[in-house]
Amino acid sequence: MASAPAQADLRTRLQNFIPKLVLAPSVAVIFLFVYGFIIFTLYLSFTDSRILPSYNLVGFENYSKLFRLSHWTTSITNLAIFASLYIGISTLIGLALATFLDQKIRGEGLLRPIYLYPMALSFIVTGTAWKWLLDPGIGLEHTMHLWGWESFQFGWIKNSDYAIYTVVLAAVWQSSGFVMAMFLAGLRGIDNEILKAAQMDGASNFQMYRRIILPQLRPAFLSAFVILSHLAVKSYDLVIALTGGGPGRATELPATFMYSYTFTRNQMGIGASSAVIMLMTIAAIMVPYLYAELREKK
Amino acid sequence: MTLIKQLKLSAAVLALTATTAAAADVEVLHWWTSGGEAAALNVLKGDLESQNIGWMDMPVAGGGGEAAMTVLRARVTSGNAPTAVQMLGFDIQDWAKEGALANLNDVASEGGWDAVVPAALQRFSKYEDQWVAAPVNVHSVNWVWANKKLFDDNNISVPTTWEEFEAAMQTLQDAGVTPIAQGGQPWQEATLFDSVVMATGGPEFYQKALIDLDPEALGSDTMKQAFDRLGVIRENVDDNFSGRDWNLATAMVINGEAGMQIMGDWAKGEFVAAGQVPDEDFLCFRFPGTQDQVMFNADQFAMFDQGGTVSEEQAALASAIMSPSFQAAFNVVKGSVPARTDVPDTDFDACGKKGMADLAQAAEADMLFGSLAQGHGAPASIKNAYYDVVTAFFNGSFDSETATEELVTAIEIAQ
Known part of the structure; x- marks a missing residue:
């Protein structure tokens, strides 16, 4: 009596969990390569980067x-x-x-x-x-x-x-x-x-x-x-x-x-x-x- | 499990073959893709092949090497730098500053490079007293290439002043030929403007404006006058020039469609490849007003650091490049003059001999100036700012007064 709902619970939880798990890599990749790089670009725009990225902030000069x-x-x-x-x-x-x-x-x-x-x-x-x-x-x-x-x-x-x-x-x-x-x-x-x-x-x-x-x-x-x-x-x-x-x-x-x-x-x-x-x-x-x-x- | 093991094994095998392939080959990134240039490069390939060193060609087309430099940056950031890269002036210094280039001092002292390479060139081949690049040649940009038949038919003698030059253009115009064959890419227009600035303002002005980047000189009336003269030259160029490659412009002179081209001495390679003979089919003379100066750029091969050491192939490539026999053979084909001053001029044609004599004389008299348009006056950002203004003027977006003002601002921003 006690174990049956718990098992069903686990199953539903797993069912709920699997789509998230499957999507997680692509979401992570999107966050890194789209939003991560937007933030990186934003950061670079405030630095004195020339030939390669530099991390020296120069404010709004650019x-x-x-x-x-x-x-x-x-x-x-x-x-x-x-x-x-x-x-x-x-x-x-x-x-x-x-x-x-x-x-x-x-x-x-x-x-x-x-x-x-x-x-x-x-x-x-x-x-x-x-x-x-x-x-x-x-x-x-x-x-x-x-x-x-x-x-x-x-x-x-x-x-x-x-x-x-x-x-x-x-x-x-x-x-x-x-x-x-x-x-x-x-x-x-x-x-x-x-x-x-x-x-x-x-x-x-x-x-x-x-x-x-x-x-x-x-x-x-x-x-x-x-x-x-x-x-x-x-x-x-x-x-x-x-x-x-x-x-x-x-x-x-x-x-x-x-x-x-x-x-x-x-x-x-x-x-x-x-x-x-x-x-x-x-x-x-x-x-x-x-x-x-x-x-x-x- | 076995599958994974197999995968690992094949990966290891792949890695191994990759390294062995690299051990016998040099991968060379360059932008020598036109007929004359490719022929010159074959001399180097043959030289290395005789030493059993394979050549992995990596050509990236585009005169001036803009595209090649972009490819290079991608390769270096992904940790896969080519063995050797063709480079110009300040690009070498920029990469050396990033610590990406190998130290060639051992090869240099073995070959005695210090004694034979002009000091003006060493300024680019060395970074903080370390040889980082091997100079192949010295090009100079203040040359005019002319069709001899057109000159003879119209009784034009070689112009030595701006006025004579203007008159020559007018005569050609009247004869119904395009006086000036000009390619329509920013670097070509800027290369032409280098000579115009030198002729208009003289060597001191050139040094002050385009090398020391003094804002006062950049915004001066002399600069405005130089733009005015560039405007006169523009009027003698056909309307269909924009986007044209330099070798197509050279072809116009070879075919007799146009009278003259103002271009670096790499243009000679095209004449020679077309079977023409200097002083018989075509003329080479200094841009009027710059007879005593040599405005140069030098192609060099920079070696990329392969884990802190210079690999055997890199050393072989560097000493092959610097050997007098190669320098002579290569430069005869390429149209430039050797970077070593101790190479005899016996194999060179009339233009080559003149170029070598001019170089020696200019080096002696301190009249050797880096060409800004070719990356030997100032770093890439300033060179490109200069391109922007010159090309905008040449294509009619600015008048000479605006162009002068824009030049001051653009160069200030790029610094």
């Missing part, structure tokens, strides 16, 4: 140096231009493509993967391909000249003021199809009954999208925003392959800035402080947004 660097100002301006255009245009194109594909057209099964395939390429491939396409000496401009359109000019990639827009172009090309897929899934999830009811009430097509469909796509908007914005902030490979940060330093982004200061320029302290600023920027944008969106669900 941060004050960072914000006096015109190179850093260029990087964050570029990120602002890149992120807003990239997220905005990808979302618009993705939404438009999804809406058009959702009109029960013929050949959807063929069109959908065509739009989606750029996402299967890595950013390095996209960057290299667009680099060749946009290069005035071998790409589009050259081809147009060969075809007889001598006055055609498209040298954005070689122009310090416009090169950042070529990065947007390549990134939008790559991601729009993926955003389309997300919106398409959202559109397919909308209950047809509601649409029929709206039609019966005499709603126009525009009103239906404006009042019924778009509001219901809200979760898709959230996912698109979260995915695109983290891609924008961490984008490194695309810039490296497409422009190499150039012409000059005109297309440097905070990610490339952080990498070069930390690993090639022997200024690990400044590199770490730029990483911390990047983290805080993302947190400042994402946390309120996620908070607002997720609270409503409850």
Whole structure:
């Protein structure tokens, strides 16, 4: 009588315990390699680390140096231009493509993967391909000249003021199809009954999208925003392959800035402080947004 | 149990084979990947192979070695440093400061390095009186490489002053060729600017501004004038230069698409590899206004500490690098001049002979200056700050006045 509940107790306790035990290593690894290194970076940003980490604290010196660097100002301006255009245009194109594909057209099964395939390429491939396409000496401009359109000019990639827009172009090309897929899934999830009811009430097509469909796509908007914005902030490979940060330093982004200061320029302290600023920027944008969106669900 | 035992055994075997492989091989990290450079490196490979030492090649492309230095840092932090690494100037000092380099004093005294290597070079090869690197060559960056046919066709004689240089560029422009072939990477633009600063301000100014980093000199009108001149050169470069590799720019001169390239003497290797002959197919002359100075950088091989001692292969590699016969054979192919001053110049071509004579003369007259763009003026952080400003100016983001102001701030922050 006394032993039976105790045994059952042990079993339930074991059952409760095992999932935790199984998860423990990965949780520990995440804590060390994600949060541990965030704290380490934070610490390094207050030290005078140069070629290798040092533990000599210097206060906010790295941060004050960072914000006096015109190179850093260029990087964050570029990120602002890149992120807003990239997220905005990808979302618009993705939404438009999804809406058009959702009109029960013929050949959807063929069109959908065509739009989606750029996402299967890595950013390095996209960057290299667009680099060749946009290069005035071998790409589009050259081809147009060969075809007889001598006055055609498209040298954005070689122009310090416009090169950042070529990065947007390549990134939008790559991601729009993926955003389309997300919106398409959202559109397919909308209950047809509601649409029929709206039609019966005499709603126009525009009103239906404006009042019924778009509001219901809200979760898709959230996912698109979260995915695109983290891609924008961490984008490194695309810039490296497409422009190499150039012409000059005109297309440097905070990610490339952080990498070069930390690993090639022997200024690990400044590199770490730029990483911390990047983290805080993302947190400042994402946390309120996620908070607002997720609270409503409850 | 047996499984674990087997695993342990195979791990032990693996470890053993790994060490035996390392005992007969040298792993060399370098960034000599272009045609002329690879040919020069084969001389060293052949030399070691004749001593039965295997060569594990570890090339990391990218002139100036930025990428190679990143790989090196990863290798060292993971405790797996290569045997020997190609390095430039202050990088050697930085790594020596971290205590990562082996002490080559025994090999050096055996080979009598102290007597034959110029003092300006020893400043980089030695750290606190210990030899930590073996210099392979001395490059100088204040060279102009020109297409002789274009010069003859347009009646251009070798310019010796800035005005003549400007006129030569104008003549080439009028003849419908690109006057200056320029590669579009920050280090190349900065390498060009080294020569412009020297020519504009003279040796004292160069020393003060780009080596002693005096803020007053950096922000002076002379510096602004140097930027103005760089702007003139920029106008004589084609619009498609950004991102171009240096050897592609050299190819433009070889093919006659462009008249001149201002580049270190490694460019000669490309001419030679293309079967061209100095003074017949191409010309080499000092950047106008820097005829008496030699602005150098030296490739050296630093040996990484293998548990407190210099291993046999490292010693063999170091003495192979420093042997006069190798220095001659290697530098004939590479385009540079030997790091030892006692090597006869018989095998060298006209440009090589001129380079060796210039070096000897400059060393004598104290006119040997480290090139900032090549990591021989100041440490990497300052070199890169310099790149930032020069490349931003060259690509049109700054005017010369802003560039001068930015140079002062950027260098102050990097210090």
